[in-house]
Amino acid sequence: MTAESQKGRRASKDTRRRQLIEATIACIAKRGLGDTTLAHVSKTAGLSQGIVNLHFTNKVNLMNETLSFIRDEYEQAWKNALEKAGDNSARQLSALARIDYSATVADPKRLAVWFAFWGEVKSRPVYKKICQSRVTDYRLILVGILNKLIDNGCYKELQATNIADSMMSMADGLWLNMLISSHVLKRKDAEKLMMQYLAQTFPQHKNYFLDSHS
């Protein structure tokens, strides 16, 4: 048995896990965390009853892995966006902020899943940890960019960490509004509000935020 075939097998195993996690996301979005059963998940995945226990041992584990999965997905998204933004700090800030309202990140299903898990954070230390880990790297990078921007421009009175926390809070709150009032606040509206905040905070770089840099 060659290394190749081994890899093929392992790949197929990963495919199953991925397939089940996607099914889990779909179920949570459709019926909420509390009403998502393993029967629903396996049926959605088009597989058999016991399949989740086979690949994830138990339900708790499946849920943890699902949360980790969307956290990783999110991280991938903003890191990609950042890479494409080049070296300019204002451009980086814009890219980082905008990614939260892109079709893939602000996908209704994803939002529903984030809030489903946030709803249990208080009572589930594991969820709390994973949710915290979502923002640690992000916040570090964001503060770094903000500091550069503050230094380059003449925003001596601003505090990078404060702005970072305000931005991140506003971003999460906009997601909540998109979830609860999806018919009123759409992705583009939310993005505009965020960009207005940045434009107001960094008036010298206004044009980076107000022009349509999709």
Add this chain to the structure above:
Amino acid sequence: MTAESQKGRRASKDTRRRQLIEATIACIAKRGLGDTTLAHVSKTAGLSQGIVNLHFTNKVNLMNETLSFIRDEYEQAWKNALEKAGDNSARQLSALARIDYSATVADPKRLAVWFAFWGEVKSRPVYKKICQSRVTDYRLILVGILNKLIDNGCYKELQATNIADSMMSMADGLWLNMLISSHVLKRKDAEKLMMQYLAQTFPQHKNYFLDSHS
């Protein structure tokens, strides 16, 4: 033992309902929506198994009523705060914004309950409706205050509805941060960030937001 005794075989219907709702809030905060059973609720209330069905018919109804209860509580809080603020728009804005970080409103248990229900909003139309109803009145009043402030001051370029949405989003996001990173972001910190946003948005009224008007 008072006439409004919390225990024993006799109590007014409202007392019992209130008592059970408080127990429900405590349970949701402690173990999450999904792991809150009627046995937990009745035990927490110091009453018997069947008591919830007696007073709320079924679990679904208990949950709806619990959510409605904290929404009413929230409404009461900001309306009270507004009344005390007098006629000055900036003072009103400050009061309205600050109430979200008061000990009673930003009570950890209450926050946990809000997020627990928000987590199910996508899959439960009733929760969605109640959560939406929480902000309709609030937003109307807030926009009114903002418009007055914009007219009085020289903030011609500002749009009241945009600021209202940004404020409300930031507020919710700060709540999430207080929930997830309670050890880092405390009530006072969150309030400070919100006040900074207001000070930055309405620089002429800066002093209304930055001085400590607890």
Add this chain to the structure above:
Amino acid sequence: MTAESQKGRRASKDTRRRQLIEATIACIAKRGLGDTTLAHVSKTAGLSQGIVNLHFTNKVNLMNETLSFIRDEYEQAWKNALEKAGDNSARQLSALARIDYSATVADPKRLAVWFAFWGEVKSRPVYKKICQSRVTDYRLILVGILNKLIDNGCYKELQATNIADSMMSMADGLWLNMLISSHVLKRKDAEKLMMQYLAQTFPQHKNYFLDSHS
């Protein structure tokens, strides 16, 4: 306190019991034995929750008393009918047979109750006993009448007990048909079938059974 007032009190107590038994009959007819709860009974009687336990100690007792009540009612009915029939055996037989299809005895609610209890006879010795007691006297009297008729007429080959059992069986079966196919087999139809059986069995007394002696 006079004997009179004592009697008044006792009478009122009996009224309550009667009222509750009637409510029980109505409930059993409406929802069956299995779905009849004490809450239904007391509500139907327009009284409070605990009233049945007050007057009948417990549910089992209420049911036994209800069954005994309709048995007594039935006994009263055929004894009255017999008394009115006079001394003629054929006339007595006719009266006895016809009473089963009178409006009061073959009342749909009563039929439903009889079958409800018969349905539990196998597993409830008390019901069995009461149901048996319904027919012991009846059968004795019936056999007596039949013997007289056999002696008077020239029915030497007939066996009174056999005819009694056949008659009683047919009567119960007609009740079942009236219960199950109430739209097809009405009281008068059932009565006609029974009378035909008697006319055929006692051809010399045909006219006692076929004329309309309502």
Add this chain to the structure above:
Amino acid sequence: MTAESQKGRRASKDTRRRQLIEATIACIAKRGLGDTTLAHVSKTAGLSQGIVNLHFTNKVNLMNETLSFIRDEYEQAWKNALEKAGDNSARQLSALARIDYSATVADPKRLAVWFAFWGEVKSRPVYKKICQSRVTDYRLILVGILNKLIDNGCYKELQATNIADSMMSMADGLWLNMLISSHVLKRKDAEKLMMQYLAQTFPQHKNYFLDSHS
């Protein structure tokens, strides 16, 4: 252990359903409809708690299927008996009538189950329908046979439908007597009474009913 093993983790769906229905019949006969719980049924079947819900979805469905099962069983029985009877109408009538007192049809458990369901007919439309369906075919066939017999013999004055209804009523009533007074009226006694009725109704074919054609 055969392929159609009654126990163990694997058995065909039909085997399990049949096994559970038999257990249900046994429970109803033993404790009545009202006191038959799913725990009793599954325990009687030697299986686990949730097994009924797995195979019948819910209790109501199990009961409906159980009733349908004994109705089918009954139909099978009289159709078989009829087939064996050959072409002679009197012989057919005798066979059809006698089957009600055969060991398999007039099995005490079966009788108890019939009466248990009849007891709920008034309040359960589904039971009513199934119970009605038990006799529709039967009555048609019976009337057909009676008509032939009436034509062949000289029973011009008889009405086939009347006789059919009388026969069927008497049969059901005899079942009730066997249920309530099992120690007095045995299967053979009941059969004799029914045969006497037929002999009396069709005197020219007397010998078909009175001789012992088991």
Add this chain to the structure above:
DNA sequence: AATGAATGAGCTTTCATTCAT
């Protein structure tokens, strides 16, 4: 690796019964 019948603990709900008023 995958299936799905079977399990059984635990949930919501019902309801006969109790008891303070």
Add this chain to the structure above:
DNA sequence: TATGAATGAAAGCTCATTCAT
């Protein structure tokens, strides 16, 4: 005598998990 809030045992049902195939 009568009420009805409260109780708690027991019911039906769900569902994560197991395991023979």
